Amino acid sequence: xxxxxxxxxxxxDGFIAGAGGDASWMTEYLGPDPVVDDVISQVGAxxxxxxxxxxxxxxxxxxxxxxxxxxxWEGPQFVVTHHPPGTPxxxxxxxxxxxxxxxxxxxxAGDKNVNVLGASIARQCLDAGLLDEILVFITPVLLGDxxxxxxxxxxxxxxxxxxxxxxxxxxxxxxxxxxG
Amino acid sequence: xxxxxxxxxxxxDGFIAGAGGDASWMTEYLGPDPVVDDVISQVGAxxxxxxxxxxxxxxxxxxxxxxxxxxxWEGPQFVVTHHPPGTPxxxxxxxxxxxxxxxxxxxxAGDKNVNVLGASIARQCLDAGLLDEILVFITPVLLGDxxxxxxxxxxxxxxxxxxxxxxxxxxxxxxxxxxG
Numbered sequence: 068x069x070x071x072x073x074x075x076x077x078x079x080d081g082f083i084a085g086a087g088g089d090a091s092w093m094t095e096y097l098g099p100d101p102v103v104d105d106v107i108s109q110v111g112a113x114x115x116x117x118x119x120x121x122x123x124x125x126x127x128x129x130x131x132x133x134x135x136x137x138x139x140w141e142g143p144q145f146v147v148t149h150h151p152p153g154t155p156x157x158x159x160x161x162x163x164x165x166x167x168x169x170x171x172x173x174x175x176a177g178d179k180n181v182n183v184l185g186a187s188i189a190r191q192c193l194d195a196g197l198l199d200e201i202l203v204f205i206t207p208v209l210l211g212d213x214x215x216x217x218x219x220x221x222x223x224x225x226x227x228x229x230x231x232x233x234x235x236x237x238x239x240x241x242x243x244x245x246x247g
Numbered sequence: 248x249x250x251x252x253x254x255x256x257x258x259x260d261g262f263i264a265g266a267g268g269d270a271s272w273m274t275e276y277l278g279p280d281p282v283v284d285d286v287i288s289q290v291g292a293x294x295x296x297x298x299x300x301x302x303x304x305x306x307x308x309x310x311x312x313x314x315x316x317x318x319x320w321e322g323p324q325f326v327v328t329h330h331p332p333g334t335p336x337x338x339x340x341x342x343x344x345x346x347x348x349x350x351x352x353x354x355x356a357g358d359k360n361v362n363v364l365g366a367s368i369a370r371q372c373l374d375a376g377l378l379d380e381i382l383v384f385i386t387p388v389l390l391g392d393x394x395x396x397x398x399x400x401x402x403x404x405x406x407x408x409x410x411x412x413x414x415x416x417x418x419x420x421x422x423x424x425x426x427g
Contacts, residue, residue: 079381079383079396079407079421079423080261080395080396080397080399081260081261081262081395081396082261085402085404086401086402092404193389201259203259205385205421207406207407207408207409207423207426208404208405208406208407209373209397209399209404209405209407210402210403210404211397211399211400211401211402211403211404211405212399212400212401212402212403213402215260215261216259216260216261217260217389217391219260219389219391219392220391220392221266221391221392222265222266222390222391222392222393223390223391223392224265224272224388224389224390224391225388225389225391226387226388227259227387227388227389228387229387229414229417229419232412232414232419234409234412237409239409239412239421241259241385241419243259243387246387
């Protein structure tokens with residue numbers, strides 16, 4: 068059975084997007100990387116937050132950033148939203164609640180992992196006790212402001228367990244298990 | 248000549264202290280660690296922010312958390328403050344501006360590094376172009392809220408270069424050079 072894994076490229080100071088949701092900062096860090104390729108090969112399905120799917124435009128029917136993982140992956144995507152678009156999107160299934168989205172994505176992924184995309188849905192998975200692992204690609208940059216890995220005002224300590232560290236071409240991959 | 252290095256233990260989500268400045272979260276991650284010992288052995292002097300030195304009490308004359316690095320280090324400390332305490336503190340030199348604090352600490356450290364303690368002074372060093380390296384001990388925990396590695400509202404991209412990664416007992420040490 069695959070795991071539910073939240074993966075994200077993150078600046079050293081903890082941001083997955085710059086101010087205003089800007090994802091362009093990441094462009095210069097993309098490129099051939101065996102560590103990233105290995106991660107992508109283990110992904111069987113995506114669980115995508117509505118905000119990540121639609122970007123800044125709530126009426127958009129197509130993903131904001133073209134292909135997931137910059138184009139190196141093809142597979143089923145599950146988007147959690149109360150307002151599915153009127154026209155179908157190839158390869159994308161719209162679900163209305165988190166639990167059924169996770170279940171459907173896991174069934175579709177089989178032995179592979181379900182990869183969570185989006186800080187808000189990742190936090191919902193964490194809060195619901197559904198998140199198995201976190202994989203961050205720590206990128207050698209400071210962004211200073213923007214969207215954080217998790218937004219949890221007021222805080223609360225959640226213990227993790229380090230599983231593995233790998234040095235990618237420029238990013239450093241860090242896998243952790245959510246310990247509860 | 249030693250380098251000016253900002254080092255901090257940081258939660259995976261980018262906090263060096265919990266909500267309200269709470270540093271107690273770190274306690275369970277302290278303990279024998281050859282990677283930490285190696286870092287400490289390279290430190291010749293400390294450059295300490297006033298807030299870090301005094302803690303929550305602006306009138307306090309002694310450091311908040313007893314010994315630096317949990318007690319494993321002895322050496323000269325330089326505290327940047329416009330309001331030095333009335334009575335001397337052994338081993339501590341009070342300086343009124345950042346540049347002279349950095350110069351004095353570097354002179355005292357000789358061939359060893361000057362270690363910056365405190366998010367605010369670290370940011371000042373970064374802004375002034377004085378910071379050479381950042382060393383984070385990424386700790387397997389999410390804190391959700393608190394004091395960030397750097398506070399830079401509005402953001403601004405600063406490129407880093409990865410120098411070294413080391414797996415400590417539980418923390419993962421990541422060294423980076425400030426690339427400008």
